Every structure is written in C-alpha cells, then in structure tokens.
Amino acid sequence: MAGRMASRTAVVTGAGSGIGAAIARGLAAEGANVVLADLNDQAVQAVADGITADGGAALAMHVDVTSRAQVQAAVAATVERFGRLDVWFNNAGMNAPMPFLEITEENFERIMRINAIGVLIGIQEAAKRFLEQGGGGKIVNTASIAGRTGFPSFAPYSASKAAVISLTQAAARDLAQHGITVNGFAPGVVATPLWKQLDADLAAMGAADSGFDSMAADILLGRPAQPEDIVPTALFLACSDSDYITGQIVAIEGGMILV
Ligand SMILES: NC(=O)c1ccc[n+]([C@@H]2O[C@H](COP(=O)([O-])OP(=O)(O)OC[C@H]3O[C@@H](n4cnc5c(N)ncnc54)[C@H](O)[C@@H]3O)[C@@H](O)[C@H]2O)c1
Incomplete structure (x- = not known):
C-alpha cells in the first residue's frame, strides 16, 4: 500500500481500543x-481483522506491556512476520482514581507499573532491535495533559504520565547517537x-468535577477529542516528516491547560 508509512513496520501497544x-x-x-499489541485478545484481533479487511497488513498479539518477556516476544514476532521494526508506539495505559489522602501504595505501584515501567520496557526493547538493524527508528x-499538571483525583496517573515525559526526554538524549528519535x-x-x-469511579468517589463532561466543558475548541483527532499527529511523529524532531511532547488537547 502506498502512503507515508509504506514498507514501514510499526507496533502499537494498547491497540485493542x-x-x-x-x-x-x-x-x-x-x-x-502494523502489529497490534494488547492484553485484550478479542478486542485487538477485531481491530486487526478490520485493518486486514480494508486491505492493510496487520498482526494481533497478546502483550502485557509490564512483562519484558512478552514485549521481547512481540519484537521477535514482528521481525519474523514483517522482516524489521521501524516504529514503536508505547500507548497502553490505564487509570484508577482515588482521593488524594486515600491513595495506597498498591494503587500507585499498579499505575506506575503499567503506564511508566511499561513505557520504559517498550523503549528499551524497541531500541535494542533498532540497534541490531544498524540504528534509526522512531519511538x-x-x-497526557495529566503529566503536565497534577490532578488530585488521580495523582498516581499524573505522576505516571510525568514519568512518560521524562522517559521520552532521557531516551531521546541517550538514543540520538544511534539515529533513533523519541x-x-x-x-x-x-x-x-x-x-x-473513570467516570464511574470518579462519581463513586464524589469527584464528578474531574469527570469527562466537566473537563470537556473547559476546552477552548468547544468539544472533547475523538480518537481520530490524535491520528494526524501520531502519523507525523511516526513518519519521516518528523525526522528532525526528538525529545518533544506535542499537546493535542483542543486548548485546555495550555502548558
Ligand atoms: N482517553 C483520554 O482522554 C486520554 C487522555 C490522555 C491520555 N490518554 C492515554 O492514551 C492511552 C490510550 O488510552 P485510551 O483512552 O485509548 O484507553 P482505552 O482504555 O480505550 O485503551 C487502552 C488499551 O490499553 C490496553 N492495556 C491496558 N493495560 C495494558 C497492558 N498492561 N498491556 C497491554 N495493553 C494494555 C487495554 O486493554 C486497552 O485496549 C493511555 O496511555 C491513556 O493513559 C488517554
């Protein structure tokens, strides 16, 4: 298929939804x-089947991003099926809100493990493959905007997304010497x-003021995003148009927190 990603192979984690x-x-x-990696086997297979039905090339894989062995297996399966790896999206993530004074170590560790350690593992394993290929590659x-400012109803999520921003910068500094952008x-x-x-959990906590409707009400462009609003920027960061950009975080928030 022709296009800006022709003959490139990309892995997307959390691709089932x-x-x-x-x-x-x-x-x-x-x-x-495209290799679609997710915990939810049925969902990710359905997305992959849709891509294939539209004439695309897709492989669905069961991957828990917190398991280095499973991430390594995803890299190996990608190379076996498509010959190489060009782009790796660390996208899988979750939230589990708690009132600030009630946050438990368990809640914090669970969210950090998936949202932050999962990203660390993904960066490392993708970069190792890029090095085996002689360098180049994009991560x-x-x-999230929650990584730019702390939200009291989901502080561990905010901390995990701040970690994603820091990991992006640190990895960009480390991997630039190999032609890898992050x-x-x-x-x-x-x-x-x-x-x-998230809305159900926030309502149960009595914190509906940080729910979907109330947060969306503050967006300058007048509406929340649809997943499709994210795609042009994601594509830009995955294709050669962004070759001279690394260590950056692009906000896609319709005018909301403006930082
Ligand atoms: N929806 C938003 O408003 C929003 C805003 C900012 C950032 N984000 C981030 O965007 C990313 C995608 O979120 P979404 O809104 O599409 O959520 P979603 O719940 O629709 O999709 C997340 C997917 O990740 C998968 N997943 C969860 N844990 C996993 C794991 N350990 N290993 C592999 N897969 C796992 C889930 O099965 C699911 O298919 C997340 O990192 C989220 O934090 C979302």
Missing part, C-alpha cells in the same frame, strides 16, 4: 505493516472506553 486502535488504523491506511509515547504526545480529554470506567 480507543486511541491505540485509531492510530493502528491510521498507520495501516498510510501503508504501514512515540502516549503521555517523541510523545499529550492528549487532553478523548472520548474512549477509558472514560467509562
């Missing part, structure tokens, strides 16, 4: 071979299944 599914579809529509991380984007409020559980 929301933003990751939209990115995988967008990459495939631009000609990429794109899903941060960037990220920070969505604001995106209409995805993540918010269903």
Whole structure:
C-alpha cells in the first residue's frame, strides 16, 4: 500500500481500543505493516481483522506491556512476520482514581507499573532491535495533559504520565547517537472506553468535577477529542516528516491547560 508509512513496520501497544486502535488504523491506511499489541485478545484481533479487511497488513498479539518477556516476544514476532521494526508506539495505559489522602501504595505501584515501567520496557526493547538493524527508528509515547499538571483525583496517573515525559526526554538524549528519535504526545480529554470506567469511579468517589463532561466543558475548541483527532499527529511523529524532531511532547488537547 502506498502512503507515508509504506514498507514501514510499526507496533502499537494498547491497540485493542480507543486511541491505540485509531492510530493502528491510521498507520495501516498510510501503508504501514502494523502489529497490534494488547492484553485484550478479542478486542485487538477485531481491530486487526478490520485493518486486514480494508486491505492493510496487520498482526494481533497478546502483550502485557509490564512483562519484558512478552514485549521481547512481540519484537521477535514482528521481525519474523514483517522482516524489521521501524516504529514503536508505547500507548497502553490505564487509570484508577482515588482521593488524594486515600491513595495506597498498591494503587500507585499498579499505575506506575503499567503506564511508566511499561513505557520504559517498550523503549528499551524497541531500541535494542533498532540497534541490531544498524540504528534509526522512531519511538512515540502516549503521555497526557495529566503529566503536565497534577490532578488530585488521580495523582498516581499524573505522576505516571510525568514519568512518560521524562522517559521520552532521557531516551531521546541517550538514543540520538544511534539515529533513533523519541517523541510523545499529550492528549487532553478523548472520548474512549477509558472514560467509562473513570467516570464511574470518579462519581463513586464524589469527584464528578474531574469527570469527562466537566473537563470537556473547559476546552477552548468547544468539544472533547475523538480518537481520530490524535491520528494526524501520531502519523507525523511516526513518519519521516518528523525526522528532525526528538525529545518533544506535542499537546493535542483542543486548548485546555495550555502548558
Ligand atoms: N482517553 C483520554 O482522554 C486520554 C487522555 C490522555 C491520555 N490518554 C492515554 O492514551 C492511552 C490510550 O488510552 P485510551 O483512552 O485509548 O484507553 P482505552 O482504555 O480505550 O485503551 C487502552 C488499551 O490499553 C490496553 N492495556 C491496558 N493495560 C495494558 C497492558 N498492561 N498491556 C497491554 N495493553 C494494555 C487495554 O486493554 C486497552 O485496549 C493511555 O496511555 C491513556 O493513559 C488517554
């Protein structure tokens, strides 16, 4: 398939839903071979099947991003199926809100393990493969506006996304010598299944003022994002148009926190 991602192979974690599914579809529509990695086997297979039905090249894989062995297996399967790896999206993530004074070590560790350690492992394992290929390659991380400012109802999530921003900068500094770029984007409020559980949890906490509707009400452009609003920037960061950009986080938040 022709396009900006022609003959490139990209892995997207968390591709079974929301933003990751939209990115995988967008990459495939631009000609990429896409490996869709997710915990949810049924969901990720359905997204991959949709891409294949549209004439794209897709492989669905069960991957828990907190397992280095499973991430390594995803790299190996990608290379076996498509011959090489060009782009790695660390997109899988979750939230589990708690009132600030009640946050437990367990809550903090769970969120950090998936959202931050998962990104560290993804960066490392993708970069190792890029080095085996002689350098080059792109890594794109899903941060959040919550990494730019702390939200009291989900402080561990904010901390984990600040970690994603720091990891992006540190990895960019370390990997530039090998021609590898590392960037990220920070969505604001995106209409995805993540918010269903989050809104229910926030309502149960009595913190509806940080729910989807109230946060979306403050967006300058007058509406929350749809997953498709994220795709053009994701594509830009994955293709050669962004070759001279590294260590950056692009905010995609419709005018919200403006930092
Ligand atoms: N929706 C928003 O408003 C918003 C805003 C800012 C950032 N984000 C971030 O965007 C990313 C995608 O979120 P979304 O809104 O599309 O959520 P989503 O819940 O729709 O999709 C997340 C996907 O990640 C998968 N996943 C979760 N834990 C995993 C793990 N350990 N290993 C592999 N896969 C795992 C889930 O199965 C799911 O398919 C997340 O990193 C999230 O924090 C979302």
